[in-house]
Amino acid sequence: MNEGLTYFLQQVINGLSCGAIYSMIAIGYSMVYGVLGLINFAHGDLYVFGTFIAYSLIIVLSGMVNPWLLAIVAGCLAGCVGMVIERLAYRPIRKANRMVPMISAFGCAAVLKTISQAVWGPEAISFESLSFLPEGSFMLGNLQVYNRALFIPAVSLAVVIIMQYILNHTKFGLGTRCIMQDSATSNLIGVPSDTIIPLIYFLGGFLGVMGGVLYCSYYGYISIDMGMLGTIKAWAVVMLGGKGSFWGAFFGGLVIGVAEAMAGAYIGTAYRDAVGYIIIVVVLMFRPTGMFGHKKVEKV
Amino acid sequence: MLLSVEDIHVFYGPVEAIHGVSFEVDEGELISIVGNNGAGKTTLLNTISGAMSPSMGDIKWQGKSTKGMGAAQLVRSGIAQVPEGRMVFADSTVYDNLLAGAYVRKDKEGIKKDINTYFERFPILGERRNQKAGLLSGGQQQMLAIARALMARPKLLMMDEPSLGLAPVIVSEVYNIIEQIRKEGTVILLVEQNATRALSVADRAYILVTGEITMTGPGKELMHNDSVRQAYLGV
Ligand SMILES: Nc1ncnc2c1ncn2[C@@H]1O[C@H](COP(=O)(O)OP(=O)(O)OP(=O)(O)O)[C@@H](O)[C@H]1O
Ligand SMILES: [Mg+2]
Numbered sequence: 001m002n003e004g005l006t007y008f009l010q011q012v013i014n015g016l017s018c019g020a021i022y023s024m025i026a027i028g029y030s031m032v033y034g035v036l037g038l039i040n041f042a043h044g045d046l047y048v049f050g051t052f053i054a055y056s057l058i059i060v061l062s063g064m065v066n067p068w069l070l071a072i073v074a075g076c077l078a079g080c081v082g083m084v085i086e087r088l089a090y091r092p093i094r095k096a097n098r099m100v101p102m103i104s105a106f107g108c109a110a111v112l113k114t115i116s117q118a119v120w121g122p123e124a125i126s127f128e129s130l131s132f133l134p135e136g137s138f139m140l141g142n143l144q145v146y147n148r149a150l151f152i153p154a155v156s157l158a159v160v161i162i163m164q165y166i167l168n169h170t171k172f173g174l175g176t177r178c179i180m181q182d183s184a185t186s187n188l189i190g191v192p193s194d195t196i197i198p199l200i201y202f203l204g205g206f207l208g209v210m211g212g213v214l215y216c217s218y219y220g221y222i223s224i225d226m227g228m229l230g231t232i233k234a235w236a237v238v239m240l241g242g243k244g245s246f247w248g249a250f251f252g253g254l255v256i257g258v259a260e261a262m263a264g265a266y267i268g269t270a271y272r273d274a275v276g277y278i279i280i281v282v283v284l285m286f287r288p289t290g291m292f293g294h295k296k297v298e299k300v
Numbered sequence: 301m302l303l304s305v306e307d308i309h310v311f312y313g314p315v316e317a318i319h320g321v322s323f324e325v326d327e328g329e330l331i332s333i334v335g336n337n338g339a340g341k342t343t344l345l346n347t348i349s350g351a352m353s354p355s356m357g358d359i360k361w362q363g364k365s366t367k368g369m370g371a372a373q374l375v376r377s378g379i380a381q382v383p384e385g386r387m388v389f390a391d392s393t394v395y396d397n398l399l400a401g402a403y404v405r406k407d408k409e410g411i412k413k414d415i416n417t418y419f420e421r422f423p424i425l426g427e428r429r430n431q432k433a434g435l436l437s438g439g440q441q442q443m444l445a446i447a448r449a450l451m452a453r454p455k456l457l458m459m460d461e462p463s464l465g466l467a468p469v470i471v472s473e474v475y476n477i478i479e480q481i482r483k484e485g486t487v488i489l490l491v492e493q494n495a496t497r498a499l500s501v502a503d504r505a506y507i508l509v510t511g512e513i514t515m516t517g518p519g520k521e522l523m524h525n526d527s528v529r530q531a532y533l534g535v
Contacts, residue, residue, distance in 0.1 A: 171403070178389055178400045185387040188349050190375030190404040190452055 009143055011261040017149045019257015020156035021218060024211030025230055026237035026249040027163060028204035032082075034180040034244030035200050037098065042085060042108035044231030047208030049112045050078025051222055052120050054213055058130050067132050075209035081112075082205030083198040090201075091194070094183075109227065116224050124223035127216040152214055153254075159207065160250045167246065176200060180244045229273065236276035239283040301360070302327050302487055303348070303379075303456060308357030310340075310347050317343045319511040320357065325456065325489055330482045332498035332519060333491045334532055335508035341491035342384050344508070345458050348489075349381050350374040376404040380454035384461050386445040390434030394425050397433050397444055401451030411451070418447040439470035446477060450486070457481060458489045463497060475501060495532035499523040507532075 029043045054074035058067050089104040133148035167173040175196045178186040187193050208230075215230070216222040236256055241248025256276060264272040303325040310318035317340045325331045335341050346352045348359055350371040359366045366374060380401075389397050398418060402411045419426030422443045428436065433444055442462060449457055462478065463471040475497055482488050482501075491508075492498035499505050502519030507528060515522065522528050 174396060174400055175403060177392055177396070178403075181389045181391055182387060184351070185383055185389075186400070187351055187371045188346070188375075188381050188383055188387075189401055189448060190372045190380070191400060192370070192372035192403075194370065194372075 006142055007265070011265045012258055013143075013145060013149050015258035015261030016254055017152040017218065017257070018261065019254040020153035020250075021211055021214045021253070022233050022237050022256055023156045023250045023253025024159060024214060025208055026211075026234040026241070026253055027159060027246055028207035028211075029231075029234040030238045030241065030243055030245065030249045031176070031180075031200050032204040033238055035176075035183065035197055039102065039105075039231075039235055040204070041102065041105040041231055042089075042112065043204065043208060043234060044227035044229070045109040045112040045116070045224075046078055046082060046085070046205050047212040047230055048222070048224060048227040049081065049116050050074050050205060050209035051212030051216055051226075052116055053077055054209060055120075055125065055127065055130070055216075055222055067130055071132065071209065071213045074213075075206040078205035078209045079202035080205075082201035086198050086201040091197075109231075113224055113227055116227075120222075120224070122224060124221040124225075126220065127222045128220045130217060132213055132217040148218070152218065155210075155214065156250065156253070159210065160246045163203075163207075163246045172196065172199065232280075233276045236279045236283075239280050301325075302329075302362060303489070304360045305344075305348065306358045306360065308347060308354035308359065310343050310352055310354050312343075317511050318347070318354070321508070321511070321513055322357075323506050323513060323516070325487060327487060328485075329503045330478075330488045330490065330501055332502035332505040333489070333508050334493070334495045334498050334505060334522075334528075335491070336493060336532075338510070339508045340511040341493075341508060342460055343511075345381060345460050345489070345491060348374075348458065349379060372404060375452050375454070378453075378455035380449040380452045380457055382442075382445045382449045382457070382459045382462060385464065386438070386441045388433040388436070388441045388444050388448070391432055393430050394433050394436070394444060395429045397448050398425075398451050401448035404452055414451055414453070418450070422447060439466055439473065442466060442470070442474055443477070446474075446481075450481070454486065456487045456489060458491075460491055461493060462490070463492065463494045471497065493532075495528070496523070499528075 025047060029040060032040045032043065051074070054071045057070040057074055061070060085108050089108050090101050093100045093104060134151050135147065137144050137146040167176060175186070175191045178191050179193055179196055183193055215226065233256065237249055237252040240255060241252030256279060259279070260272045260275045263275050301324050305321060305323050307320045307322050308318055309316060309320055321344060333341060333344065343352065347354055350366065350369055350373070361374070361377065361379065389400065392400070395415065398415045399411070402414065405411055419429060424440055425444055425447065433441065436444060459478070462474050466474065478488060478490070479501060490498055490502065499519040499522050504516065505519045505522050506513045507515040507522065515525070515528065523533070
């Protein structure tokens with residue numbers, strides 16, 4: 001294999017792991033987006049908050065408990081915070097103008113960010129030693145493949161499959177699909193939105209933390225600035241994949257991950273993060289319902 | 301009395317849409333409420349369904365106030381609604397739409413049996429059970445919306461303008477179904493702009509004008525009332 005090709009493939013592999021992390025963060029975000037009908041600006045700060053909790057749990061209980069178990073505990077806590085946010089900041093204004101919940105989401109984001117900053121400080125903290133990801137690598141021709149580059153997409157794929165199963169084969173999934181399409185009608189025909197919507201927020205927070213743990217492990221640090229960046233990337237993923245679509249979130253994440261890796265490798269690292277923004281703008285201009293999204297006929 | 305609505309006032313923010321409406325629905329009845337655009341028909345049904353709450357007055361269902369009951373709880377207790385504009389879940393299959401209508405039920409076997417019953421009764425729904433509901437024609441969607449509401453096994457079926465936007469032939473078909481459902485023992489509360497149809501099937505009817513009931517009587521009698529004929533039947 002020539003060097004150029006090896007370099008290219010290496011970038012693709014990097015991009016896929018990175019993208020699979022975006023997928024994870026975006027799945028929960030996509031569900032909440034689906035029911036809320038809007039960008040949830042609190043998602044990013046919630047997943048960072050939960051990931052900080054996972055970090056602290058691991059530091060405190062270092063070596064005694066499997067880190068993934070602790071990540072799940074932190075995910076559940078973040079899920080509960082998500083439910084509280086739904087109860088306090090969204091439910092009272094569910095019927096209000098769409099701008100209103102968007103503003104209250106910004107409010108929640110600010111509160112979570114302030115708490116995170118007060119507890120864990122404004123500096124980036126090393127996440128390297130927390131051993132969430134498998135070590136080691138192997139050679140494929142002259143391509144070095146890290147085990148974690150297989151592990152991350154595998155976790156993400158498993159989550160998509162599980163979520164898709166829940167959505168299509170459980171009663172909760174049926175209710176979720178109804179609420180995502182039309183929450184007012186769902187309510188009228190007896191789908192209890194007041195129990196289903198909090199569960200969707202729970203899953204949003206929980207999966208966000210799973211993604212957050214992968215994200216921070218992959219980059220080796222955690223910082224409160226990851227909140228806004230995560231929100232933007234998850235938004236870009238959902239714009240590409242279509243809100244409420246898990247496979248859309250999965251492939252959307254991979255596309256963005258690879259596009260970022262390409263931009264970083266061939267244009268310059270400074271352009272990496274621009275990719276997400278460019279995708280948001282382009283998709284909004286040409287296909288506002290996303291790659292996998294459906295056109296919705298709105299009654300006027 | 302199965303349902304009694306007692307002097308309710310309903311607001312959208314500061315705007316009062318229902319100004320003290322009272323009416324009753326008894327076992328075995330088919331009641332129509334006729335009113336023009338914006339009279340408050342949908343608001344009334346949504347208030348009975350628990351999606352909105354009256355600021356004054358009370359609604360009694362089987363003798364008990366429905367205050368504090370959520371919409372899902374009311375469906376479970378036997379009030380189902382076919383919403384205005386049908387509102388089927390367009391991206392879900394016909395089958396899943398029916399399943400969603402039975403959300404408040406727990407008897408899996410009974411649910412399956414009922415779905416099959418409706419597939420036999422509306423063969424087109426059976427043929428298209430795995431197709432997205434959004435691909436059905438307007439009339440077919442109306443059948444689906446009716447079947448979806450019936451999946452909750454309601455005692456009272458409320459229908460919001462079932463003839464809206466449908467061709468006359470289809471409207472006749474829908475009204476045949478309504479009469480059929482009523483014969484099977486389900487109480488029906490129908491709201492319509494289409495006064496001819498609604499009055500001709502009703503045991504009793506009410507005329508709703510900008511949030512107030514102005515007239516009531518047997519359906520056939522109202523059909524022959526001069527002011528009703530002028531205002532709603534275009535004669
Ligand atoms: N979401 C809302 N916010 C504010 N006002 C509303 C809202 N929905 C309805 N209204 C007002 O309440 C009144 C009653 O509306 P409603 O929809 O109940 O009438 P309707 O009889 O069902 O009319 P239509 O035949 O057009 O369906 C109208 O004046 C309407 O403008
Ligand atoms: Mg109406």
